[in-house]
Amino acid sequence: MATERLVNLPALPPKPRNLIPLWASLLLGLCWLVVWHLDISFQTLLWGWQDILEYFSRYTSPDFRDAPKYLWLMLETMAMGLWGTVLAFIIAFLLAPYAARNLSPNPWVYNLTRELLNFMRAMPDILLALILVSSMGLGPLPGALALGIHTAGFLGKFFAESLERVEHGRYEALDAVGAGFSQKILYAGWPSILREMTGYTLYILDRNIRTGAVLGLVGAGGIGIALYDTLRMFNYNQAAALLIIMLGTIIVLDRLSGLIRSKLH
Amino acid sequence: MLNLRWPTPDGRPPKALWVTALGVLLLLLVSAPLVEFNLWTLVTKADDTVLFVGRMFHQQPEWEYIPQFALKMLETLEIALLATVLATLISLPLGFLAARNATPYPWVGQIVRDVAAFLRALPELVWALVFVSAIGLGPFPGVLAITVVSVGFMARFFADALEVIPAGPVEGVAAHGAGWLQVRSFAMFPQALPDFIGTLLYVLDHNVRAATVLGIVGAGGIGFDLVNAIRYFEFERLIIIILGIYLAVTLIDRFSSYVRGQVIHGGVQRHGN
Amino acid sequence: MAIISTSHLSKRYANGTAALNGVSLALEAGQFTVILGPSGSGKSTLLRLFNGLETPTEGSVSINGTVLQRRNLRHVRREVGMVFQHFNLVGRLNVMTNVLIGRLAYRSWLGSMLHLFREEDFRIAHEALARVGLAEKAWVRADQLSGGQQQRVGIARALAQRPRVILADEPVASLDPVTSTEVLGLLKQICREDGIAVVANLHQPDYTHQYADRVIGLNSGRVIFDDAPGQLTDNRLQTIYHRDSQPQETRHAELALAHA
Ligand SMILES: Nc1ncnc2c1ncn2[C@@H]1O[C@H](COP(=O)(O)OP(=O)(O)OP(=O)(O)O)[C@@H](O)[C@H]1O
Ligand SMILES: [Mg+2]
Secondary structure (H helix, E strand, O other): OOHHHHOOOOOOOOOOOOOHHHHHHHHHHHHHHHHHHHHOHHHHHHHHHHHHHHHOOOOOOOOOOOOHHHHHHHHHHHHHHHHHHHHHHHHHHHHHHHHOOOOOOOOHHHHHHHHHHHHHHHOOOHHHHHHHHHOOOOHHHHHHHHHHHHHHHHHHHHHHHHHOOOOOOHHHHHOOOOOOOOHHHHHHHHHOOOHHHHHHHHHHHHHHHHHHHHHHHOOOOOHHHHHHHHHHHOHHHHHHHHHHHHHHHHHHHHHHHHHHHHHHH | OOOOOOOOOHHHHOOHHHHHHHHHHHHHHHHHHOOOHHHHHHHHHHHHHHHHHHHHHHOOHHHHHHHHHHHHHHHHHHHHHHHHHHHHHHHHHHHHOOOOOOOHHHHHHHHHHHHHHHHHHHHHHHHHHHHHHHHHHOOHHHHHHHHHHHHHHHHHHHHHHHOOOOOHHHHHHHHHHHHHHHHHHHHHHHHHHHHHHHHHHHHHHHHHHOOOOOEEEEEEEEHHHHHHHHHHOOOHHHHHHHHHHHHHHHHHHHHHHHHHHHHHHHHHHHHHH | OEEEEEEEEEEEEOOOOOOEEEEEEEEEEEEEEEEEOOOOOOHHHHHHHHOOOOOOOEEEEEEEEEEEOOOOHHHHHEEEEEEOOOOOOOOOOOHHHHHHHHHHHOOHHHHHHHOOHHHHHHHHHHHHHOOOOOOOHHEEEEEOHHHHHHHHHHHHHHHEEEOOOOEEEEOOOOOOOOHHHHHHHHHHHHHHHHHOOEEOOOOHHHHHHHHOEEEEEEEEOOEEEOOHHHOHHHHHHHHOOOOOOOOOOHHHHHHHHHHO
């Protein structure tokens, strides 16, 4: 019976071309080229696994003698993260309405603000810290500024996108009563996205504290410089202590901000 | 007489607002000495910063540097790409192990999630520092550092994406006798794919930015030239590097938001026939 | 021999709900069986037990003489196709792949990880698609089809596995009347021509009269009617849909009155 039916089976339409194998092999080829160009040999990783294990075993006896100093540095890192985040929030708060397509007073302002935020985002915070350190001197303040400028780009973009997603009717209602630009944003814009804003800001705070831990590498304060120094002197025991303190703090903060964010939802 | 009040029952600002504002202000005050905040230095040093940035534009860029710059920038992009691909390959199975609805054993899922949290807790540069002192200078420790952090992020986001897929099609496939892996590859993977791609693009974006500074600790890419240009005030190179980074990061950003838009909005039509 | 048989089948969910109480049934090949019953009477639970999507608390299910167990689940499911109220297609895959999913139980994991199938599987899927009249939609994404078309793809998916039984849990509850008759007609035709036993949960007594060979009435997890559709008088329908507990509204009214 089945074969009988087979004879007058209606033909399938032509099969569309499946481009996935093509793209996958292109990507594979590209990766192979990259590995060759970067001169990476995974064999060394395979052959040298004993050396690598030995290397990581050097971190197994952390030395907490200088713990108070490290904790103080971690505190400094956290302060940097906080100041950076507040700065970012202020900048983003002021710029975002101009970068929201549906609110911006004119396309010029819109494009200009967007590009400005984009530029801030594109400049890595380490680069900004390097520049600010060489013009302002060593210390945590340039670090905080660098974090603030870089993450303002992110916050500004996220805020603007949230403002764009607010129902059109809410802005229209404000237009209808004759509200001005700033009134529209204050009474329809921000209240509608308050929750998202808080979430983003907490996330950025988290991120800034995490990144703040490396700004010390370029002289911008915080715990990074201590890590750099201990590793340069091959003091693995102290480096291990530093890493543990960093990790502990970051994980606790991560849990905390996760908790607050889930409370908000 | 002017009698102002807030539109709340008691006429005072909403409690959530002023408590938060006060709390943040207090924290800022307490931490001000920690960041060595000083308005005076800020104002006076602002001058120096403007001067510093101004000097970049006063010099002719060093055109002969461009070929070397291009090579280093290429290396940067290669590091980011390779690390992203490696991290994706590692994170896919981890994501399935960590997702509550896909994991074979819940305790395995919890362990994977904790390991992922550990991997992403420390920034790339710290891992780079560790890997450089383990296997020496060069782009390889950079690739490893970025891979490690990306696995931390992707494993977690892949798992999150899997946990929110509708259960109906999963049951539909299982009801036809599909095996464990078959259910995952035919019902779960396709449904989570748009989210996977979204995550992948965000991570790629982030990795390009992270790769630009790896050179600071000797882990390859443009970062090494960048630090030197700033340390030795080579403004004629610095301007090229900064504009180059800006251009590259922006291009990748545009590309990934275009693809993301295609996958999320245009995807239905495109993949349909 | 009965194609599906159960003995003293009971199901109690983890939260304590007793969904089925000692159901013993024997369903024949080539019969169209309709299960009727009020909401919560255990219809879905019964079908899900037939397919091993739930495990019984007591009693057992045999498909074609094999007792369903954890070990042979995959093997037995080859014989049992399932059609769902909400279709449960994988929307992002095209129609052909969705139908090929019916072949997975016969294939190893290695090829299916790469979404590769044999020529033979394609022929079977093609045939199933032609059977439900959707061959021309083979390469369209499943979520672009109308509800009725999606349900037909669901039936094709079940057909592709060459089953002895097709279970259908409210297959037409999300469809309009015209599409509903189309889908039920298709199931009936499959039942007749291929000798496949079809077991469908329905909420519509008139469809039941039209399509069923045998009707099983469930109430509170017990079989209280098992006969030909001709015997389904209004009176007996009333007993099937009878509710024990008082409706919520009256109890509320009583409460309110007690305080008056
Ligand atoms: N996963 C579950 N966990 C706990 N209780 C359940 C579960 N699924 C069903 N039940 C309960 O079991 C009983 C029978 O449910 P079932 O879904 O089989 O009813 P049904 O006859 O299909 O109803 P409907 O016509 O509304 O689909 C109900 O009381 C229901 O609340
Ligand atoms: Mg049901």
